[in-house]
Amino acid sequence: MIPLLPTNTFLQAIDATPLVAIDLIVGDEAGGYLLGQRTNRPAQHFWFVPGGRIRKNERLDDAFQRIVEMELGISGITRESAALLGVYEHLYEDNFSGTPGISTHYVVLGYRLPHPANLVSLPAEQHDAYCWMRSGDILANATVHPNTQAYFR
Template sequence: MLPIEKFLQTVDATPLVAIDLIVPNENGGYLLGHRVNKPAQGFWFVPGGRIRKNERLDDAFRRIACDELGSAAVERTDAALVGVYEHLYEDNFSGQPGISTHYVVLGYRLRRPIKLENLPNTQHTAYRWATEEEILGDSAVHLNTRAYFGEPLSR
């Protein structure tokens, strides 16, 4: 891992690549977490995380699913690529002024519900299930998450 200052320089200079997980349940809901960290702090967001340098997509998917969903063993073959998205934020993980964050995100929808146990609280303070209609109608759900369900991103 990079030291914080070097990572902040990277965030300032380049886009980051990430995977977001669109996790359904058997009742038509999708998993949302209330974000603890910047960017998108205070919003409801789907689970996800950054891909590390030299990390293969399958390995990154497995690690991110484990980190974000707890003990769930999920493979990339268990999901369908929804699309490639851009997430642009005016702030950054450290709150350092004048540094924006740019993510290129691979959005994956799991093909089936999975058993969730011990959801972690490092990125989210709370979790909830919401239907597509609820997600699209709730301004507390971040616009970048609503985009996975058909909300057009405003430019």
């Protein structure tokens, strides 16, 4: 397992560089998409697609599988089974710690996943609620973060 940075070092990295992440756009058979209500910064309290950061020295395939497991609670879904939607840029005025004056910049690889049949219980670490929402509703809902809405334009 690739170790996480100490909090101060991570905050310095956020202040100085963009982060690279993977977002998961998960659809269901009824035309809905999975959203979670974020419990942490940035984008706290907004509806957002599941996703996570790629760690230093972590291969994309390994990061993808780790993020799917951590965010969806399932294993066995590979990056090659998903469709790359594109590369997106997420800019936030705040950061994970709420430290004033430090913004967050993500470069995000957005992947559309086939609906996993074994999506039964979702982790509560990053989100305190989940819902399925159709793309038109995602675009019209002010509580869905604009960075998530970008996947559906």
